[in-house]
Amino acid sequence: MRHSRKSGQGNYRHPLVSALSPILSEAAFRPEALPAPASGGTARRWQPLMLVWTSLLMAWSDACSLGERFTEARAVMAALFPSRPRVGKTYQGWVKALAVSGSALLDRLAEVLREQMRSMASCWTVFGIEAFAVDGSRVECPRTEANQAVLKRAGRKKTGPQLSLTTLYHLGSGCPWDYRIGPGTDSERTHLRAMLATLPPGATIVADAGFIGYELLKDILASGRHILFRVGSNVTLLKELGYARVVEDSTVCLWPDQAQKRNQLPLVLRLMVVPGAHPVYLVTDVLSETALSFEQAGALYRRRWGVEVFYRSLKQTLGRRKMRCGAPDNVRMELAWSLAGLWVLSVMVVEATTAEDREPGKVSIAQARDVIRRAMGGHCRANVNLRRQLAAAVQDRYVRTRSKAARDWPHKKNDRPAGAPKIRSANAKETQRAKKLSEKTVAA
Numbered sequence: 001m002r003h004s005r006k007s008g009q010g011n012y013r014h015p016l017v018s019a020l021s022p023i024l025s026e027a028a029f030r031p032e033a034l035p036a037p038a039s040g041g042t043a044r045r046w047q048p049l050m051l052v053w054t055s056l057l058m059a060w061s062d063a064c065s066l067g068e069r070f071t072e073a074r075a076v077m078a079a080l081f082p083s084r085p086r087v088g089k090t091y092q093g094w095v096k097a098l099a100v101s102g103s104a105l106l107d108r109l110a111e112v113l114r115e116q117m118r119s120m121a122s123c124w125t126v127f128g129i130e131a132f133a134v135d136g137s138r139v140e141c142p143r144t145e146a147n148q149a150v151l152k153r154a155g156r157k158k159t160g161p162q163l164s165l166t167t168l169y170h171l172g173s174g175c176p177w178d179y180r181i182g183p184g185t186d187s188e189r190t191h192l193r194a195m196l197a198t199l200p201p202g203a204t205i206v207a208d209a210g211f212i213g214y215e216l217l218k219d220i221l222a223s224g225r226h227i228l229f230r231v232g233s234n235v236t237l238l239k240e241l242g243y244a245r246v247v248e249d250s251t252v253c254l255w256p257d258q259a260q261k262r263n264q265l266p267l268v269l270r271l272m273v274v275p276g277a278h279p280v281y282l283v284t285d286v287l288s289e290t291a292l293s294f295e296q297a298g299a300l301y302r303r304r305w306g307v308e309v310f311y312r313s314l315k316q317t318l319g320r321r322k323m324r325c326g327a328p329d330n331v332r333m334e335l336a337w338s339l340a341g342l343w344v345l346s347v348m349v350v351e352a353t354t355a356e357d358r359e360p361g362k363v364s365i366a367q368a369r370d371v372i373r374r375a376m377g378g379h380c381r382a383n384v385n386l387r388r389q390l391a392a393a394v395q396d397r398y399v400r401t402r403s404k405a406a407r408d409w410p411h412k413k414n415d416r417p418a419g420a421p422k423i424r425s426a427n428a429k430e431t432q433r434a435k436k437l438s439e440k441t442v443a444a
Contacts, residue, residue: 014080016375019386028112046097050087059341060372066324067091076376123172127296130203131171133304136188137311138162140322141331150328154184166191169307175346189216196223206304209418214259228284232418241426243434244268274298278417313365352391367393
């Protein structure tokens, strides 16, 4: 790797520093705004902004081991900031520094990235709706005794310890909005509940059939957010319950037996069916066709696939299919900073493409990754406009003529489609029970 460390270049700024300056500014990561490092040790040698820079560079590195990634990031830092003191010398020191302030830095970085996303007005909404997809995935971890004891295993037999990852994905920009990391046995629904507070009031959550459930939907609606969820054959929907004030052909109620026994209110929803080889059944609490049309609902659900592409970008494009740390706390931090690296890269590309009037949903993370790695490797002229190169990182526009599915992919999932929900008319007992609850609600 060739880097020149010329300190007498006046106001020269490395193109990578210029490109990232709107996100990684001195003001955003002031030491006084963060928890004080523990006394002694190597944590005091790390300024917060330099720790963020080093962690992101490691997330973008293509080196195999964490030690090699740190060595590369430290060399790049010398080229990016020639007038600053050298950052900590050892990988162990970097790990200790992250243990002290890594979580606070991640929280602050998330705030900065959300502010950047809100400022991109042209891609903040879809059909005037603030829409966010949610989905989960699992990430493999080394088979150390500590990881196996804490992280557990949630996949097939003979799989190693795993981390459970659930992500909120902004459908307008195609960038992540929030995420939660836990042991492999953690619930996606629990993660989603924990992320509700970060969503704008009135936002719409788009999810597949794995998230449908009375208690979760009740919590989401009580928080002031809306839902557009797929439903499958494991769900029973009631018609003609007599509870909804306005009844259309598409009006249904979600009111499972347990909710009825606890005298909980039915959830009034609108059912939409997207035709196809495997019809998709969607429910929403937005009952007005004017506020959310059938066409808009179908388009929003199709955009949900972006969160699947996000996971592919993390695991395949950035090469983070399996983590490297052998300790549970460290491996969580490794995954969190890998996600932060992808999040920063996504926001940089979307900002650049919107400035060039390109469609943000068509960006290529693989091309953007190559732009950043070339800059890290010193293959970047001093006067190059990195933002312009990122704006050119767009997907090919060719039309595929045959299936992309691999002929013999050994780990290919063959999950059955979600199927159709069970829809039936409410019986007399249910109708009477709903009437009593409705009268009590009106009286209150």
